[in-house]
Amino acid sequence: MSAPAIPLMRPEMGDEEIALVAETIRSGWITQGPRVRELEAAFCVHTGAAHAIAVSNCTTALHLALLVLDIKPGDEVIVPPHSYIATANAVLYCGATPVFADIDPVDLNLDPRKVAAAITPRTKAIMAVHQVGRPAALAELAALAQQHGIALIEDAACAAGSEYHGKPIGANPWSSLVCFSFHPRKIISTGDGGMITTDRADYAAKLRLLRQHGMSVNDLQRHGSKTIVNEEYTILGYNYRLTDVQAAIGLAQLRRVPAFIARRREIVARYDTAFASVPGVTLFREPAHARWNHQTYLIRLTGATTAARGAFMQKLLDDGIASRRGIMSIHREPAYTARFGTQSFPASEAASDQCVCLPLYTQMTDAEIERVITAVRQHAPR
Ligand SMILES: Cc1ncc(COP(=O)(O)O)c(C=O)c1O
Known part of the structure; x- marks a missing residue:
């Protein structure tokens, strides 16, 4: 494979x-x-x-x-x-x-x-x-x-x-x-x-x-x-x-940190513009009080089920594009439920279930950026 x-x-x-x-x-x-x-x-x-x-x-x-x-x-x-x-x-x-x-x-x-x-x-x-x-x-x-x-x-x-x-x-x-x-x-x-x-x-x-x-x-x-x-x-x-x-x-x-972040910001600006109008996709915007380094590009598939998110990620993979689920909710992992039982943190769980990390690295070519944009537009669950 x-x-x-x-x-x-x-x-x-x-x-x-x-x-x-x-x-x-x-x-x-x-x-x-x-x-x-x-x-x-x-x-x-x-x-x-x-x-x-x-x-x-x-x-x-x-x-x-x-x-x-x-x-x-x-x-x-x-x-x-x-x-x-x-x-x-x-x-x-x-x-x-x-x-x-x-x-x-x-x-x-x-x-x-x-x-x-x-x-x-x-x-x-x-x-x-x-x-x-x-x-x-x-x-x-x-x-x-x-x-x-x-x-x-x-x-x-x-x-x-x-x-x-x-x-x-x-x-x-x-x-x-x-x-x-x-x-x-x-x-x-x-x-x-x-x-x-x-x-x-x-x-x-x-x-x-x-x-x-x-x-x-x-x-x-x-x-x-x-x-x-x-x-x-x-x-x-x-x-x-x-x-x-x-x-x-x-x-x-x-x-190279300043150059790395500048390049990441360029790619993020292109993604943000391209995805702003995709139904079902919610973007995260940098607030005025902070400057993000854009370590990860995260989108939120608001309203999507985890099954729909999984299908979306699979379609990206079929198109040769890696993605990852959003940030984990630690309390749901077996290592934690075994010690502390079931706990509920709704905001964390919803974000874990709906977010997806998309490719973002400094050496992405224009063609690669365009491929990601096209695939997300095509496959995002509505
Ligand atoms: C928020 C957070 N804390 C801690 C770590 C652990 O970092 P390391 O892999 O350098 O031990 C990570 C790694 O992904 C992380 O994302």
């Missing part, structure tokens, strides 16, 4: 990535070393954050962010059900309970009113997800967190390059811990990879310890020392390192 001619996503990598990787391999330092440090510095410049800590992926970033906040068994963390399962899994890794609060049906992110209703004396944090790179209501969520004396964490897995009220996601004016992913479905990729930004030096120091086995001295420091340094292991840590080979790719990718 051959893969669809038009994939959902294809990361753009080129000579610069290859040259930096080759140089890194030749340098002899291939895991967490100088390149990782460079990528962290570049990410601070990119986001305006005071500190950036590279880790192996966004799931481990979320885990460490929760550990830094001392989230433990008995604690509750409010998360949207409408997210990739890693968002809630990270809470379970700490032995704490993910408490779901439903989303706003228009922006598909946490509804602050639902969050307010879900706060209990056990709530220790709110985890806002910037779903498909679209900033959540950070101002409202930060105000709620402050009012209740709890923390706000951002799952910005998809949100590198997005902005909220004129500030890059990751700049930390709303929360002290923002977690990013560099998986190939994201704006930039290192294969797998992640980053945490924080404005707090104490968090940064602890995150650096946690990501490398709790080691008091890192390899770069030991390598640069003129005297013998023996490390000690001060806390229970993990191996959540990013490699220097991955960081080399990340350095080249990060430089």
Whole structure:
């Protein structure tokens, strides 16, 4: 069976990535070393954050962010059900309970009113997800967190390059811990990879310890020392390192973020114009207060059954075009029903059942864009 001619996503990598990787391999330092440090510095410049800590992926970033906040068994963390399962899994890794609060049906992110209703004396944090790179209501969520004396964490897995009220996601004016992913479905990729930004030096120091086995001295420091340094292991840590080979790719990718987003915006503008008049298709529009990075192009087949959506996706596939169902509703997955029973979050479920992700990648040709437009117009359920 051959893969669809038009994939959902294809990361753009080129000579610069290859040259930096080759140089890194030749340098002899291939895991967490100088390149990782460079990528962290570049990410601070990119986001305006005071500190950036590279880790192996966004799931481990979320885990460490929760550990830094001392989230433990008995604690509750409010998360949207409408997210990739890693968002809630990270809470379970700490032995704490993910408490779901439903989303706003228009922006598909946490509804602050639902969050307010879900706060209990056990709530220790709110985890806002910037779903498909679209900033959540950070101002409202930060105000709620402050009012209740709890923390706000951002799952910005998809949100590198997005902005909220004129500030890059990751700049930390709303929360002290923002977690990013560099998986190939994201704006930039290192294969797998992640980053945490924080404005707090104490968090940064602890995150650096946690990501490398709790080691008091890192390899770069030991390598640069003129005297013998023996490390000690001060806390229970993990191996959540990013490699220097991955960081080399990340350095080249990060430089291209503005160009990547500009190209994505061009394609999105064409899709939006073409689909505006397709009956049964609802589009998502960027609000004035945010700038989306367009990590994913999502349409909503308002009123369609899941069977009709499945038939639509199959017709696209028959035409050689990949698509994916919308964002999952975590509470419906067996791993969650087995622990927490049946829960109901209508806005999340409706969005999961009606949305479809369409192909969007920087190197899409005009012909590919036109093929997607024609197929959607032809097959969208009315
Ligand atoms: C919202 C969200 N959070 C977390 C993750 C996990 O990221 P990673 O694959 O880098 O662990 C993803 C990945 O798709 C995601 O979309």
